[in-house]
Amino acid sequence: MLDRRFADLHAAGRRALVVYVTAGHPTLDRSLELLRGLDDAGADVIEVGVPFSDPMADGAVIQASSQRALEQGMTLDRTLDLVARARVRAPVVLFSYLNPLLSSRHTLLDRAAESGVHGVLVTDLPVGADPELEAWLGGGPLAFVRLVAPTTPRERMAEIARHGRGFVYLISRLGVTGERADVAADLPATVSALRDATSLPICVGFGISRPDQAAAVGRLADGVVVGSAVVRAADRDIDAALSLVRAMRTSLDQLP
Amino acid sequence: MTARTGAPDRFGAFGGRYVPETLIPALDELERAYESARGDPAFRTELESLLNKYVGRPSPLSSAPRFSERVGAVVWLKREDLNHTGAHKINNVLGQALLARRMGKRRIIAETGAGQHGVATATVCARFGMQCVVYMGEEDMRRQALNVYRMRLMGAQVIPVTSGTRTLKDATSEAIRDWVASVNDSHYIIGSVVGPAPYPRLVRDFQAVIGHEAREQMLSETGRLPSTIVACVGGGSNAMGIFHAFVPDAEVELVGVEAAGEGLETEHHAASLSRGRPGVLHGSLSYLLQDSHGQVHPAHSISAGLDYPGVGPEHAHLKDTGRARYVAISDRDAVAGFELLARLEGIIPALETAHAVAWIDSQRGRWKAEAQVLLCVSGRGDKDVAHVSAASGADV
Numbered sequence: 001m002l003d004r005r006f007a008d009l010h011a012a013g014r015r016a017l018v019v020y021v022t023a024g025h026p027t028l029d030r031s032l033e034l035l036r037g038l039d040d041a042g043a044d045v046i047e048v049g050v051p052f053s054d055p056m057a058d059g060a061v062i063q064a065s066s067q068r069a070l071e072q073g074m075t076l077d078r079t080l081d082l083v084a085r086a087r088v089r090a091p092v093v094l095f096s097y098l099n100p101l102l103s104s105r106h107t108l109l110d111r112a113a114e115s116g117v118h119g120v121l122v123t124d125l126p127v128g129a130d131p132e133l134e135a136w137l138g139g140g141p142l143a144f145v146r147l148v149a150p151t152t153p154r155e156r157m158a159e160i161a162r163h164g165r166g167f168v169y170l171i172s173r174l175g176v177t178g179e180r181a182d183v184a185a186d187l188p189a190t191v192s193a194l195r196d197a198t199s200l201p202i203c204v205g206f207g208i209s210r211p212d213q214a215a216a217v218g219r220l221a222d223g224v225v226v227g228s229a230v231v232r233a234a235d236r237d238i239d240a241a242l243s244l245v246r247a248m249r250t251s252l253d254q255l256p
Numbered sequence: 257m258t259a260r261t262g263a264p265d266r267f268g269a270f271g272g273r274y275v276p277e278t279l280i281p282a283l284d285e286l287e288r289a290y291e292s293a294r295g296d297p298a299f300r301t302e303l304e305s306l307l308n309k310y311v312g313r314p315s316p317l318s319s320a321p322r323f324s325e326r327v328g329a330v331v332w333l334k335r336e337d338l339n340h341t342g343a344h345k346i347n348n349v350l351g352q353a354l355l356a357r358r359m360g361k362r363r364i365i366a367e368t369g370a371g372q373h374g375v376a377t378a379t380v381c382a383r384f385g386m387q388c389v390v391y392m393g394e395e396d397m398r399r400q401a402l403n404v405y406r407m408r409l410m411g412a413q414v415i416p417v418t419s420g421t422r423t424l425k426d427a428t429s430e431a432i433r434d435w436v437a438s439v440n441d442s443h444y445i446i447g448s449v450v451g452p453a454p455y456p457r458l459v460r461d462f463q464a465v466i467g468h469e470a471r472e473q474m475l476s477e478t479g480r481l482p483s484t485i486v487a488c489v490g491g492g493s494n495a496m497g498i499f500h501a502f503v504p505d506a507e508v509e510l511v512g513v514e515a516a517g518e519g520l521e522t523e524h525h526a527a528s529l530s531r532g533r534p535g536v537l538h539g540s541l542s543y544l545l546q547d548s549h550g551q552v553h554p555a556h557s558i559s560a561g562l563d564y565p566g567v568g569p570e571h572a573h574l575k576d577t578g579r580a581r582y583v584a585i586s587d588r589d590a591v592a593g594f595e596l597l598a599r600l601e602g603i604i605p606a607l608e609t610a611h612a613v614a615w616i617d618s619q620r621g622r623w624k625a626e627a628q629v630l631l632c633v634s635g636r637g638d639k640d641v642a643h644v645s646a647a648s649g650a651d652v
Contacts, residue, residue, distance in 0.1 A: 052551065054425065056429045056432045056433060076550070099536045099546065099550040101550070103535075103548060123276055124274045124539070129274055149278035149280075151278050151281045152281065156280075160277075171276075174437050174438070174440070
């Protein structure tokens with residue numbers, strides 16, 4: 001499903017808009033409303049974040065959204081229910097830290113697939129860290145999406161790409177998730193090095209919060225991930241979050 | 257649990273490198289720097305000289321005649337409380353600061369719970385002229401205000417952490433977040449035998465000086481090895497430090513004492529080994545306090561230094577192999593241990609150490625009279641005097 005989505009986008013000459021939302025944020029009902037609105041707002045891929053108590057790769061906005069979701073009783077099981085109820089058209093990638101996944105290891109992947117999840121991305125399981133867990137995540141029905149960082153050496157990029165499915169998530173800059181004023185200066189060089197290492201689509205995330213930034217990144221990559229800015233907008237109201245997604249879509253669609 | 261049992265970054269199945277991709281090259285670099293430093297006589301000479309002339313090593317092995325009489329065995333105290341800055345933490349910080357200098361990194365990040373590791377890091381950074389940023393939970397800053405002042409006095413920037421439980425766990429997450437953003441010019445001096453590989457092994461090796469000295473001291477004082485070694489365990493660095501040299505001595509019993517807080521039967525404790533199950537936090541697989549959904553359960557202990565829901569992966573391995581055993585002591589008994597060592601030996605131990613004192617006291621009559629019990633006095637208790645006196649209703 002992810003592969004087809006990226007192939008269609010490629011054929012149409014369009015960049016993918018990947019939108020991250022935290023499951024159960026700001027409330028269970030409004031999270032469902034947000035998810036259901038994302039298709040029409042223009043999201044091509046939806047990353048659904050599984051809230052974790054100790055999100056060490058996330059900045060203040062996603063930390064707070066995770067905490068708020070947990071306080072309202074959000075769990076991995078309920079995240080899958082949420083996805084199943086939302087019935088979105090865009091492929092869904094489960095975005096999680098490792099520990100919550102370990103607790104339901106035996107049944108997780110099949111249940112996720114039945115709920116309408118197509119891919120899985122694990123923040124704290126880098127390539128080579130745990131071959132058994134990686135074989136489990138990559139050997140089931142979901143596409144196991146891997147991350148490349150700005151610090152990743154060239155030769156490791158190729159290794160990561162070999163293990164990845166669906167697309168490669170390129171972290172645009174050092175640091176945790178969150179909005180930034182500018183786009184990293186070394187991004188063009190990193191994207192081009194990654195292009196040499198893989199034929200998978202490249203989606204760039206971390207720090208992209210405005211339509212003009214999305215466009216700047218969209219000139220380089222196959223897709224753009226927006227997370228914290230949408231989550232922060234959803235804190236206030238769902239319409240504001242969906243408007244931001246629409247603005248990002250418009251901006252990306254103006255690219256040649 | 258994983259296929260990596262026996263891999264170089266593991267202790268049995270435990271340990272590993274469960275971190276964001278951004279940090280992998282820095283961990284590789286640290287590993288290479290450490291391997292090259294280990295084989296470099298100049299590095300070892302410099303570290304040894306600093307440990308002797310700046311920290312005051314070797315730390316003494318003291319007898320404890322009145323406590324021994326009460327316990328019914330010969331108790332020996334390994335006096336890490338007499339180190340410069342008052343705890344074992346500085347052994348590790350000095351080693352890592354030298355590694356940071358080797359790697360050309362001039363900015364140091366640290367997390368701290370009780371403040372002892374933060375103070376040790378601020379101290380060494382002052383000595384080496386390095387920039388120092390310490391993350392400390394807001395709740396711990398309140399409990400350990402004096403240590404906050406000490407760190408600032410030595411030029412460190414202390415940043416309050418207001419997320420989550422506002423204690424060591426969240427300070428560690430925040431330090432990692434800083435490092436992910438600053439990894440090219442900063443080194444993260446983790447304070448215990450936790451975190452991603454190579455930290456648990458590296459910190460253990462820098463703390464192993466405690467056990468190497470104690471082993472020699474026991475043999476030269478008494479001609480025998482101790483029957484039992486007792487140390488408190490939060491992350492577990494003083495315990496790994498004193499255990500390590502004795503792990504091959506199968507006849508020496510190793511006992512780690514965790515914080516039972518308000519009781520193991522309650523939800524308010526920090527006994528990861530006694531009550532947790534394997535999970536991943538802060539980059540390694542080890543025993544972890546967590547709920548059935550894999551969310552980390554907040555720890556509780558009267559002692560900020562033990563107030564951590566995880567534990568070093570090598571302790572998890574020692575537990576599973578049966579080489580060490582792990583017990584737990586409540587807040588209330590720890591305070592009694594604090595008072596006991598002060599009254600009987602004129603030594604005010606850190607509240608962390610007081611857990612180990614209290615466990616030995618709870619085992620009165622267990623040992624034969626000639627048995628030797630070696631207690632690691634991980635730190636001094638001056639930092640805890642105000643907190644304990646307030647808890648016990650005394651006016652200071």
